Amino acid sequence: MKTLTRLLAVLFAVVLVASACGDDDDATTADEGTDTTEATAADDEVVEDQPADDGGDGEADEPMDDDAAAGFVPGSPECVAPADAGGGWDFTCRSIGQLFEDLGLTENVVVTNQPGGGGGVAFSDIAANRNDNSDLVIAASPATAIRFAQNQYEGLTADQFRWIGAIGADFGVVAVTDDSEFETFDQLMEAVEADPTSVVWGGGSPVGGQDHFKVLLLAQELGIDPAAVPWVAYDGGGEAQNALLGGEIAVFPGDVSETIGNEDLRILTVMAQERVPALPDVPTTVELGYTTIFPIWRGLLAPGEMSDEAYAFWVDALGQVEASDEWVAARDENGLSPLRLLGDDFQGFALDAVDDFRTLSEPFGIINE
Amino acid sequence: MMLGFNLVDGFAAALTPENIALALLGCLLGTLIGVLPGIGPITGVAILFPITLSLGLEDASTLILLASVYYGSQYGGSTTSILLNVPGEASSVVTTLDGYQMARQGRAGQALAIAAIGSFIAGTGSVIGLMAFGPPLSEVTTQFQSPEKFLVVVLAFATVSSLAGSNIFKGLLAVVFGIMLSTVGIDLQTGVPRYTFGELKLQEGMDFVVIAIGLFAVSEVLTLLEDTVRGENVVFQQAERIWVTFREFLFSLGAIVRGSAIGFFIGLLPGTGASVAGFMSYGLEKRLSDRDATFGSGDIRGVAAPESANNAAAGGSLVPLLTLGIPGSGTTAVMLGILISMGIRPGSGNVFAETPELIWTLIASMYIGNLMLLLLNFPLVKVFVKILEIPPWFLMPMILVISYIGVYSVNNSSLDITIMTIFGLLGFGLRKLGVPLAPILMGLILGDDLEQNFRRSLVASQGDYATFLDGWLNLALIGLSIVVLFLPQLLSRARGSNVKDEFADAGAEV
Numbered sequence: 091m092k093t094l095t096r097l098l099a100v101l102f103a104v105v106l107v108a109s110a111c112g113d114d115d116d117a118t119t120a121d122e123g124t125d126t127t128e129a130t131a132a133d134d135e136v137v138e139d140q141p142a143d144d145g146g147d148g149e150a151d152e153p154m155d156d157d158a159a160a161g162f163v164p165g166s167p168e169c170v171a172p173a174d175a176g177g178g179w180d181f182t183c184r185s186i187g188q189l190f191e192d193l194g195l196t197e198n199v200v201v202t203n204q205p206g207g208g209g210g211v212a213f214s215d216i217a218a219n220r221n222d223n224s225d226l227v228i229a230a231s232p233a234t235a236i237r238f239a240q241n242q243y244e245g246l247t248a249d250q251f252r253w254i255g256a257i258g259a260d261f262g263v264v265a266v267t268d269d270s271e272f273e274t275f276d277q278l279m280e281a282v283e284a285d286p287t288s289v290v291w292g293g294g295s296p297v298g299g300q301d302h303f304k305v306l307l308l309a310q311e312l313g314i315d316p317a318a319v320p321w322v323a324y325d326g327g328g329e330a331q332n333a334l335l336g337g338e339i340a341v342f343p344g345d346v347s348e349t350i351g352n353e354d355l356r357i358l359t360v361m362a363q364e365r366v367p368a369l370p371d372v373p374t375t376v377e378l379g380y381t382t383i384f385p386i387w388r389g390l391l392a393p394g395e396m397s398d399e400a401y402a403f404w405v406d407a408l409g410q411v412e413a414s415d416e417w418v419a420a421r422d423e424n425g426l427s428p429l430r431l432l433g434d435d436f437q438g439f440a441l442d443a444v445d446d447f448r449t450l451s452e453p454f455g456i457i458n459e
Numbered sequence: 460m461m462l463g464f465n466l467v468d469g470f471a472a473a474l475t476p477e478n479i480a481l482a483l484l485g486c487l488l489g490t491l492i493g494v495l496p497g498i499g500p501i502t503g504v505a506i507l508f509p510i511t512l513s514l515g516l517e518d519a520s521t522l523i524l525l526a527s528v529y530y531g532s533q534y535g536g537s538t539t540s541i542l543l544n545v546p547g548e549a550s551s552v553v554t555t556l557d558g559y560q561m562a563r564q565g566r567a568g569q570a571l572a573i574a575a576i577g578s579f580i581a582g583t584g585s586v587i588g589l590m591a592f593g594p595p596l597s598e599v600t601t602q603f604q605s606p607e608k609f610l611v612v613v614l615a616f617a618t619v620s621s622l623a624g625s626n627i628f629k630g631l632l633a634v635v636f637g638i639m640l641s642t643v644g645i646d647l648q649t650g651v652p653r654y655t656f657g658e659l660k661l662q663e664g665m666d667f668v669v670i671a672i673g674l675f676a677v678s679e680v681l682t683l684l685e686d687t688v689r690g691e692n693v694v695f696q697q698a699e700r701i702w703v704t705f706r707e708f709l710f711s712l713g714a715i716v717r718g719s720a721i722g723f724f725i726g727l728l729p730g731t732g733a734s735v736a737g738f739m740s741y742g743l744e745k746r747l748s749d750r751d752a753t754f755g756s757g758d759i760r761g762v763a764a765p766e767s768a769n770n771a772a773a774g775g776s777l778v779p780l781l782t783l784g785i786p787g788s789g790t791t792a793v794m795l796g797i798l799i800s801m802g803i804r805p806g807s808g809n810v811f812a813e814t815p816e817l818i819w820t821l822i823a824s825m826y827i828g829n830l831m832l833l834l835l836n837f838p839l840v841k842v843f844v845k846i847l848e849i850p851p852w853f854l855m856p857m858i859l860v861i862s863y864i865g866v867y868s869v870n871n872s873s874l875d876i877t878i879m880t881i882f883g884l885l886g887f888g889l890r891k892l893g894v895p896l897a898p899i900l901m902g903l904i905l906g907d908d909l910e911q912n913f914r915r916s917l918v919a920s921q922g923d924y925a926t927f928l929d930g931w932l933n934l935a936l937i938g939l940s941i942v943v944l945f946l947p948q949l950l951s952r953a954r955g956s957n958v959k960d961e962f963a964d965a966g967a968e969v
Contacts, residue, residue: 206872207659208645214659240650244659290919296650322605322918323647325911328795332779336601338919456650 162399164225167196169390170216171229172209179209179229182388185420186257186411193414195407209234210243216393217246224400227254227390233300234391235440239447240298241458248444252396254404255432256389256439257412258421260345262304262361263372267334268354275358275378278341279312286314292322292339293330298456299323300386301330304343304361306450307382317453331355345386347425361385366427387429389436405433466590469819472519473827481520482824482831485527490832490839492528493535493547495865500532500548504793518801519820525797526821527828533773534578534832537766538843541570543858545676549667549734550769552900553619553741555675557754557761568701568844570762573711575836576703577767581719582829585774586822588723592778600779603728605919606926609912610936611728612905615735617940618742619901629894637902638909640665648914660874669875670882670903672862674896677883680855682890687852701840703759711763714744722768726775734904740768746946774825781818 167190169183180203187199204212212228220226230253238248264275272278282289286309293301302321309316322339324330327348334342335354342355349355350368360366361384362374375382390408392401411417412430421428431439451457492503504525511521536547541558554574561570603611616634643654644664655661703711718740725736744764745754754761780791801817846854866875886896920926927933 204871205663207662210659210662211872242662244657287921290921292915292919296645296647298650302650320918320921322915323650323911324915325647332601333604333915333919336604338604338915454650 162224162397162403164196164400164403166225167199168202168226169199169229170202170204170212170226172204172206172212172234174203174205178231178388181424182229182231182390185417185424186388186390186408189411189414189416189420190407192416193410195410208237208242210237213243213246213251217250221393222395223393224396226396227392227404230256230389230391231300232303232384232386232443235443236298236300236303236447236451239444240451240456248441250394252392252394252401253437253440254390254392254401255408255412255436256387256429257408257417257431258426259385259387259429260347260426261366262301262384262386263344263346263349263369264304264308264358264361265334265342265344265349265355266340266358267337268356270340270356272341272356272358275373275375278358279308279380282309282319283312283314286318287320289341290320290322290339291341291343292324292333293343294324294327296323297321298451298454301327301343303447303450304382304384307384308380310450311380311382316450346427350425362427367422368425368427385427385429387431388426389431389440391440401433408432466586466819466823468816469821469823470827472816472820473523473823478520478523479827479831481516481524482527482827483835485524486531486534486828486831486835489528489531489533490535490538490835491531493532493537494539495535495861500529500536503532504529508793508797518817519824521797521801522817522821523824523827525794526824527831529773530578530582530770530825530828530832533769534575537574537769538571541574541762542567542843542846543676543855544679545858545862546671546900547668549900549904550737550772551765552671552734552897552904553737553765554762556741556897557756557758560755560757561759561762562847564757566757566759567847568840569703569707569759571840571843572701572703572836573707573759573763574766575833575840576708577711577715577718577763578770579829579833580715581722581767581769581771582774582826584716584719585723585726585771585777586826588771589774589777589822600727600782602932605912605915606929607932607936608728609909609916610927610933610940611725612735612909612912614936614940614943615739615742615905616901616909617943618746619738619898626893629892630898633889633894633896633898634902637899637904638906640670640899640903641906642910647911648918658874660872664907665878665903666875667900667903669866669879671900672866673879673882674886674889674899676855676858676862677879678886678890678896680859681883681887683851683855701844702837707759711760714740714748714760714764715767717744717747718764718767719771722771723775725768726772727778735908736768736772737765738901738905740764743943746943770829777822777825 167187169187171177171180171183173179180201183199183201187201190196190199204215206212207214216223216226216228228251235248237243238246264278266272266278272281278289291305293299293304295301302323305319305321306316309319322333324333327342327344330339330342330344331348331352333339342349346360346366346368349357357369357372359378360369360372360374361382363376363383365372365374365377390404392404396404409430409432412432418428448457488507489500489503493500507528508525511524516524533548533550537551537554537558539545539547540551540554542562544555544559546552546555558570558574561567641664643661645652645655645662652662721740721743722736725739741761741764744760748760749758776791780795798817798821849857863876863879866879867873889896889899916926917924928937
């Protein structure tokens with residue numbers, strides 16, 4: 091028995107140390123290690139046909155970009171989720187990364203979680219240290235665009251990155267309780283227009299965050315002062331729903347995926363062009379005669395100095411994922427609606443969105459100087 | 460009756476040899492994850508979930524494995540609180556107060572054992588609570604809005620004002636410092652960063668684990684170093700027994716039962732959860748039972764109460780999750796993701812009625828995880844207690860190295876390392892000045908709830924302070940806070956003994 095105890099103690103210590111090191115490896119060391127070796131191999135191949143490099147500083151990844159001229163294939167593909175495991179960006183990396191591999195488009199995609207600063211830690215690290223990495227993609231959503239608009243990423247701007255594409259979108263909804271005085275979206279809008287302070291809204295983001303922007307956009311369309319609409323910020327959509335059910339707030343501008351199936355809620359409208367499969371009976375804002383829509387797209391972007399060949403590869407690969415049956419299944423399971431915006435189209439769309447978000451943020455003093 | 464029958468079905472589905480093996484593996488793995496500084500139950504479950512998916516296990520097996528990992532890692536966190544004075548997560552901060560003292564007195568085995576036993580009893584109690592009141596209790600959840608939550612936090616502060624120690628002034632100073640730390644980061648109501656000094660990393664606020672390891676572990680090593688330099692040789696007394704006696708168990712039973720009840724009800728409130736439950740049960744236990752002022756110097760009830768409360772809170776938080784689809788804590792949020800991936804959408808009608816198999820399998824799984832942890836503890840406690848045979852001059856620096864590696868590996872941030880070191884030095888200084896450290900962590904953990912719920916209440920009521928007096932629930936909470944503050948005085952008057960009046964003064968200002 092005593093030996094067994096000793097043995098267990100030793101085993102315990104080994105696992106303890108091993109797992110601590112293991113984490114470290116996953117995040118940085120291992121990836122960089124493989125990068126270097128593979129890049130060197132690629133370097134040898136390309137010397138003959140294209141001796142000059144792009145004028146970069148000779149970082150390990152540079153030669154791989156050249157190789158891509160003859161058909162780029164990422165040597166050690168990696169998807170950075172700029173947040174902890176379990177959230178939306180993590181889902182994007184894990185689901186799309188898995189499909190890249192399953193569809194035979196890339197090798198095994200390593201998912202790296204790099205939380206902090208609402209994504210800012212990851213973006214500033216990539217811009218500073220891996221800006222020419224062509225194997226690397228980053229998960230993004232409107233929250234990314236909003237933070238770019240408010241200068242929350244340490245002086246980085248949206249056009250310093252390459253926007254690859256967005257596939258699949260959740261849509262904003264406007265929800266009230268099923269015994270609410272507001273039977274239709276029009277009734278709600280009339281009440282808000284008549285007296286913006288009369289209806290208290292609340293959601294899972296701070297002022298100027300994703301949920302609050304739905305209110306700002308609607309207020310802008312109504313032509314009322316967006317700052318006059320009372321906004322209560324909760325720690326996530328779950329708490330906001332609880333507040334709605336308890337009557338603390340009257341309206342919750344949430345997302346389709348977090349509200350479908352909840353029988354205590356009445357969803358007045360989906361902030362989209364066309365009806366979404368998950369809520370076939372709910373009219374959209376466009377149907378009701380408004381122009382505001384709010385797609386929460388799931389997308390990828392890339393470091394600013396990714397080569398054109400690599401960018402073309404990732405755009406094409408993401409398009410193939412979007413067209414696959416496997417993606418349709420994953421999308422439906424997570425309550426997302428179809429969306430396909432790739433390459434330059436997406437780049438233009440995203441940069442426009444950033445401009446809009448910036449204009450709307452200005453009155454709130456939340457844009458970093 | 461219907462519900463009871465379904466739980467039996469749940470156990471039938473859960474109890475296969477394969478699943479029992481998975482539960483054992485999960486608990487072991489979870490315990491190892493939990494003792495690693497920086498990785499708590501949430502991260503553990505979030506990391507392991509994709510792996511279990513790729514194993515292609517059945518739904519029931521996946522639930523059992525993850526529930527076991529969850530319990531294991533929560534217990535692992537308590538282990539480091541007791542053995543090393545390093546709270547692994549917010550809910551086990553108070554466990555350090557008496558747990559570590561017990562370890563120094565050679566009673567680490569009893570502390571670990573009572574934590575496991577208390578958790579097990581609390582787990583059993585919360586399964587019964589879920590079965591009996593699950594669906595009706597969901598009504599209670601929506602009654603608790605921001606004003607009520609604010610008052611619950613006030614009640615928590617009132618209950619634990621006894622933590623402030625012998626010098627009220629220093630205790631309050633520590634609480635206020637903790638609350639100040641909790642204001643660092645992006646303010647939820649305005650979206651404006653506060654006290655971040657342009658550091659992106661600080662936008663998400665002060666990381667509890669980093670502060671806790673700095674204040675407790677790093678300063679502990681510094682104190683140890685100082686003692687060694689002075690020639691005082693610090694040794695832990697060797698353990699005589701490694702399990703509790705029946706007498707000790709009976710002695711702690713009241714604390715366990717009260718801790719379980721408090722934990723379960725606090726767990727019902729979304730967003731409050733386990734950390735508040737731990738503090739409150741400890742505070743209340745100290746108020747009620749600390750006749751000889753033994754709390755804080757190795758009283759076994761000081762370990763039993765918060766550890767039971769933690770565990771019961773995990774059970775309680777399943778109620779809003781399963782009935783309303785509202786995740787009340789980080790762990791239940793991860794669990795919600797898991798359930799959705801299995802095709803269950805909690806909140807859409809009555810999941811107890813519509814998908815009883817998986818719901819009751821989930822509850823049965825949590826219970827099996829709980830039981831397995833207790834069984835696993837008979838051999839594990841021996842192993843853990845052995846760690847204390849390593850001389851402190853070697854052990855503590857080792858722990859420090861592992862802590863630094865662990866903290867760094869979670870976020871890959873050198874800023875974390877800097878903050879941890881600064882707080883280590885600060886903790887060392889504060890110890891010399893006699894400022895208690897636990898209230899700092901309490902302020903850090905509860906400060907955000909206090910502030911945000913206060914401001915939410917006022918935004919929602921459009922500036923009307925009467926919102927805090929609106930409704931019987933608010934009035935009851937205010938009344939309870941006042942009673943709790945003056946409880947020691949009342950008790951001492953009733954007993955005719957002279958419990959120090961300062962407990963009452965301590966809370967009056969919080």
